[in-house]
Amino acid sequence: PGEYRSAFRRLIVTQGDTEPASVEQQRLLGHTAPRLYELRNLVKVYVEEGRHLGALVYLLHAHFGRDGREEAEELLTRHSGDADKPRILGTFNEPMDNWLSFFMFTYFTDRDGKFQLKSFAESAFDPLARTTRFMLTEEAHHMFVGETGIGRVIKRTLEVMKELDTDNVDTLRKAGVIDLPTVQKFMNFWFTSSLDLFGSEASSNAANYFSNGIKGRPDEAKFADHVELESEMTIQVPDGKGGLKNETISTRNGMNEITRLEYVKDCNVGVTRWNMAIKRAGVDFELSLPNSRFRRSVGVWSAAHTDPQGNPISAAEFEARKDAWLPTDEDKTFIHSLMQRVTEPGKMAGWIAPPDRGINANAIEYEYVKL
Ligand SMILES: [Fe+2]
Ligand SMILES: [Fe+2]
Numbered sequence: 001p002g003e004y005r006s007a008f009r010r011l012i013v014t015q016g017d018t019e020p021a022s023v024e025q026q027r028l029l030g031h032t033a034p035r036l037y038e039l040r041n042l043v044k045v046y047v048e049e050g051r052h053l054g055a056l057v058y059l060l061h062a063h064f065g066r067d068g069r070e071e072a073e074e075l076l077t078r079h080s081g082d083a084d085k086p087r088i089l090g091t092f093n094e095p096m097d098n099w100l101s102f103f104m105f106t107y108f109t110d111r112d113g114k115f116q117l118k119s120f121a122e123s124a125f126d127p128l129a130r131t132t133r134f135m136l137t138e139e140a141h142h143m144f145v146g147e148t149g150i151g152r153v154i155k156r157t158l159e160v161m162k163e164l165d166t167d168n169v170d171t172l173r174k175a176g177v178i179d180l181p182t183v184q185k186f187m188n189f190w191f192t193s194s195l196d197l198f199g200s201e202a203s204s205n206a207a208n209y210f211s212n213g214i215k216g217r218p219d220e221a222k223f224a225d226h227v228e229l230e231s232e233m234t235i236q237v238p239d240g241k242g243g244l245k246n247e248t249i250s251t252r253n254g255m256n257e258i259t260r261l262e263y264v265k266d267c268n269v270g271v272t273r274w275n276m277a278i279k280r281a282g283v284d285f286e287l288s289l290p291n292s293r294f295r296r297s298v299g300v301w302s303a304a305h306t307d308p309q310g311n312p313i314s315a316a317e318f319e320a321r322k323d324a325w326l327p328t329d330e331d332k333t334f335i336h337s338l339m340q341r342v343t344e345p346g347k348m349a350g351w352i353a354p355p356d357r358g359i360n361a362n363a364i365e366y367e368y369v370k371l
Pocket of ligand 1: 019048049052113135139
């Protein structure tokens with residue numbers, strides 16, 4: 001029982017740590033909100049992440065005795081990006097100083113949250129299962145902010161591309177919109193960072209969590225076998241000679257990878273929708289998620305380099321080509337230059353299209369935040 005308790009506690013602390021971490025990351029974005037509608041959504045995300053922290057800290061206090069109370073206290077001492085006491089998971093220490101990253105984060109990283117919470121929703125520890133089911137309903141809003149945010153950035157870019165009849169990056173940047181290759185680079189960064197949050201492809205910890213009912217797979221009910229005692233699966237690993245090979249592992253050991261694959265599928269839904277908008281605009285460009293072997297810092301691919309298609313390459317080649325795949329300092333400086341605060345009701349920044357509709361039957365121009 002002691003081992004179970006500490007496993008549960010560790011999972012609750014790790015999830016609990018991400019909730020205030022994301023608010024810490026996003027805390028300065030209000031200064032550069034592109035319109036009041038966006039500012040209102042940002043504040044709603046803060047409130048809900050704060051509530052998620054409260055729900056998980058409650059579990060620590062109510063069910064884990066002194067250890068739980070001490071862990072809850074420790075949560076208050078860590079801060080996103082802190083040199084001495086950072087947040088537990090890498091993605092939650094990444095700086096977030098622009099709204100494109102915020103939309104990518106709410107699309108990709110809050111979606112990681114969705115899949116973690118779905119796994120907890122299958123837990124034998126009923127208070128955890130019930131709390132996470134409630135949290136999932138709010139996570140849906142965060143992902144909506146991300147999906148529609150990225151969608152409206154793309155929509156605005158497509159409008160200006162049509163107006164100026166160009167896909168020239170410099171011309172578009174001068175016109176104050178975010179070119180599609182830059183959208184792709186930010187997507188590559190946040191998607192791959194979020195992939196690491198699922199942990200190693202083969203994991204005996206993950207197997208123990210599953211076999212002991214500490215957590216399940218997302219939507220466990222849709223799987224035929226809930227025990228997976230003898231079953232196996234295949235993963236790709238580096239072959240040590242600059243290539244890749246298949247490796248057979250037990251399904252129990254592969255729980256992280258199974259969850260990650262479900263996550264990737266879910267991420268693709270929005271990408272398909274954005275691509276439809278690009279196609280409808282008659283623009284010859286397609287966004288795509290990089291392969292899950294690309295730019296990994298956790299798991300079997302963390303020591304290897306690949307291109308975005310997942311083909312193994314040398315460290316030197318990665319270094320030579322990475323500026324085409326990931327945001328450069330120049331890209332970041334450009335994005336920062338667009339981040340200007342617009343808070344007059346009815347006005348908005350030029351790099352993002354207005355939302356399709358307002359909130360709670362209010363107009364888009366409604367004064368959503370009283371400053
Ligand atoms: Fe949350
Ligand atoms: Fe969230």
